[in-house]
Amino acid sequence: MPDSLQFVIRNNTDSPSCFAYITGLALQQDNQRCFVKGDGNLYFPTAPNSGSILQPLAEDCAVPLGEPGNETTIKVPQIAGGRVWISRDKKLTFLVNPGPALVEPSVLNPSDPNADVDFGFVEFTLNDSQLYANISFVDFVPRLPMGIELETASGAHTKVCGLPPDGINQIADRLNGQAGGDNSPWDKLIVLDKADGSPLRVLNATHGGTVGADFGAYFxxxxxxxxxxxxxxxxxxxxxxxxxxxxxxxxxxxxxxxxxxxxxxxxxxxxxxxxxxxxxxxxxxxxxxxxxxxxxxxxxxxxxxxxxxxxxxxxxxxxxxxTVHHYSRIVHEVNSDGKGYAFAYDDVDPTGGEDQSGKVNAGDPTVFRIILGGKD
The missing domain is CATH 3.30.920.50 (Beta-1,3-glucanase, C-terminal domain)
Structure with missing residues (x-):
């Protein structure tokens, strides 16, 4: 296994203002919480002054992804619990509390500075054994579609397509239909963009309480x-x-x-x-x-x-x-290849069965790609 890997992010959206942030625990730096900057250097957030909370980062760690069609390459070291955060049209806000403790964007807090930002993330771990990555929908589905691909030294190529360009609208339509069918609040999981009223994201039903979606005794x-x-x-x-x-x-x-x-x-x-x-x-x-x-x-x-x-x-x-978890059902139906991590144990498959969770992993990775926009 290499001690670092090339991450390539392709902007296939229609926006020239997409930004990436790479966070995680730096395995070669005593597991310190870090950001990977565009030049491959690491930034370690420092604790704010005594008594101060929710302070901005001392450095801007956003990686601009360029015009539509552009590819951005970042050298990423070994990291555990990693995320590649992607936002469209606006930058994300990360804050620091004493510790230092990184305060990441939250879709569950309506007062979070990122509440109205179109963003999502890919989860990954890169260590001595392998690269493991997945598209996570365990908490929410973003409007911004993301797919992932992994190339290896052995010549293997694995791909998870993610949502199509209009995936969030398809999910919203089906949740509205399900709500009408069983009189349960699936429709309330849809978070609308305050600017135009279109779906911005869809929350998992496990977080329904934050948007007034009470599933009570559903199961x-x-x-x-x-x-x-x-x-x-x-x-x-x-x-x-x-x-x-x-x-x-x-x-x-x-x-x-x-x-x-x-x-x-x-x-x-x-x-x-x-x-x-x-x-x-x-x-x-x-x-x-x-x-x-x-x-x-x-x-x-x-x-x-x-x-x-x-x-x-x-x-x-x-x-x-x-009677099923219809959020999970619909997420799988709408994803272009039917794959996606829609609940905590979505990687449970029969022995020898096809993966449902939308993961890629290998012990000999050479290039890891993230494709934005729902198009190849």
Whole structure:
């Protein structure tokens, strides 16, 4: 593995004012939080004066991406927890608190200085083992489409297309339709541009509370049906795809989904299913339980637990039930190749199955590309 990699960002939007910011933990610099500037040098934010909060960066770390059709190359060192932030028409605002602690753009805070900016990001980690990157929709879908490509020394070329140019409008239209179909607030997840009223971004339903989208007991009936199914003759089989192996569970007399050896799961609430990180899906010190959680949570999100008893199941059966995480369903439907990280465990696939999460990774990367605008 190289100690750095060429990142190439192609501006295929219609805007000459797109900007990139690369953040993460510099692995070769004691894991310090850093920005990678356009010349490949690193900027390490410093703590503001005592008593000061939410202070601007001492340097402008924006990388201008040039006119439509332009490609910008940046040499990126080994970084963990990295993000390539891209904004269109306006720069992003990053702030610093004592620590120093970097305050990144947030789509959940209406008073955030970036609330009205069209931006998104690609997540990545570059270390001694590999480059791993994905297009994340776990928190929101941006209006700005982004695709990724990875070339390797072995000649392999992998690509995730991302959204088409009008992807955000397609998602908004389908969420509006879903809201009319089941009387749930999917339409409230659409955040409109204050300038022209068009969709600016769409929030994941797990963040619905920030925009008044209360999903209440949306999944309760589905959960009851699952519990009823596995309290009778059916047995839920989960291949953990690790040392824990294959486990089998049924609902016990205490009303818990029981896989034996103390591995029991209470009924999840709607909030538990949407977020995949609370209630019975809270991870802890037991690696066996932690291996079951992603596969069980994915079954609820994708609506496969009533139709299939063996999990992870075939993607052909995902989102066929009426009660599913429709944000996730629609994100996959609208993405040009059907791929995208739409919930926390969207990388759960059957062994040998096609990746659903929209990731690229390799141990011998040579060039990593980000393509803006939804066009090749």
């Amino acid at each position: 309760d009936e589905y959960v009851s049906k699952v519990w009823d199914k596995y309290s009778k003759d059916d047995e839920l089989t989960i291949d953990t795809q690790c040392d824990t192996g294959v486990v089998k569970g049924k609902v016990n007399g205490s009303g818990e989904l029981d896989f034996g050896d103390g591995l029991t799961f209470a009924r999840p609430s709607t909030a538990d299913v949407l977020g995949c990180n609370s209630g019975p899906f809270t991870t802890g010190p037991d690696p066996r339980r932690n291996a079951i959680i992603p596969r069980l949570a994915a079954g609820f999100v994708r609506g496969t637990l009533l139709n299939e008893t063996n999990h992870p199941s075939d993607p052909a059966g995902f989102y066929k039930d009426q």
